Amino acid sequence: MNKRKIIIIIIFVILALAILGSTYYFLKKGIVFKFITEDQKNEREIFCLSDSEQADFKIKRLGEYPSDDYDRGFIEIAIKRINTNQEISKFKIDNIINPSHYHLIELHKCDVYVIREFNYNFQTRRSTPNYSSGLWKYDYQQDYKIEILKFNYTNNNGEYISFYNDDFRIDSFEKYLVLEKGYLGKDDYAIVVKDLKTKEDVFILSAKSIFEQYPNIIGDFDMLEWSKDGRYFWGNISDGAYVNAYFRIDTTNWKADIFEAPDGAMGGMPLNVNTGYVSIQPGLAWTGDAELTRELKEKEKKEGRKSFLYLYNLFTKEKILIETTDEPQFFFKPKWFSDTELEYELPIGENKIYKIKN
Secondary structure, eight states: OOHHHHHHHHHHHHHHHHHHHHHHHHHHHOOEEEEEOTTTOSEEEEEOOOTTEEEEEEEEESSOSSSGGGGOEEEEEEEEETTTOOEEEEEEEOSBSOTTOTTOEEEOSSEEEEEEEESOBTTTBTTSTTOEEEEEEEETTSSOEEEEEEEEEEOTTSOEEESSOSOOEEOTTSOEEEEEESOTTSTTOEEEEEETTTOOEEEEEEHHHHHHHOTTOOOEEEEEEEOTTSSEEEEEEEETTEEEEEEEEETTTTEEEEEEOOTTOBTTSOBOTTTOEEEEOTTOOOOSOHHHHHHHHHHHHHTTOOEEEEEEETTTOOEEEEEEESSTTOOOOOEEEETTEEEEEOTTSOEEEEEOOO
16 A cells, blocks of 8 residues: 555545534534524524523622622523533523623524623713613523624713613523513504514513503513414513503414403413413502501401412413412512422412413
């Protein structure tokens, strides 16, 4: 065998080993997708979590209360094996919006979505020149990040310009993005659904259109969540702690259903977006003050009042009594254990589960 043939064989072996090694690496990390992004117009690889992997996050503050750094922080994303909880990799996202924000991040199969904030000054707040907040997307390999939409910003003259409120929801298929625009009292106050890829509006549900059809329904929009199948997006319309109505947006025909809320529907009562059942407590009051609440409880206890927990079906308007207690103004802390099981707490601290029979 001559020298040239030996060199060719060695090169072939090296290439084969490289291909086998990269194939093993990609299979180990999960499914690989390729597509052309709208932003960069170039090909990138997306490493989605495999069926044996999951991602968790922790929000951490930079400082202790009280300090300017208390409202600043970062997020740690950890990718782990589902069965063993073994940590595979970890990365950090900084410049997040206030760590106390109730919904600043969503973890999906292929990407991480997070609200980030830049150039915030605690003295001048959002009037700081070059301030901005927006929705960012990261992949799980830490080699791709991009601002996919700006919520608001402040120009060099200190003029604050807002496009959307600092909130969002993305369906499980990462196809649609839900945003809130404006505020109650403005003509353009609305829930906006966008195509996540093109950023184009595909549906707008305005508060004005709801009030014209239902004059007794008025309040602030609260975004809830998507149904498991990704067909419906749910939210409610509330006046403080009290819910006046629920809305459901159907992505198959882009129509919105409005369901008037029954007595006892409050912001802390969880709605099951897959079945239409919501827990309610008629007579439960929200005072916002511990002393007023204590006085109200004592007054109602002398009157022999009780606390009741019901399940209410928004579609059929069926009302099911689940639990009763002699302690007035008691909050049962309900939460869905599954689509057919509601977990709640008794005054003695015991947890119970109610199963929907039908």
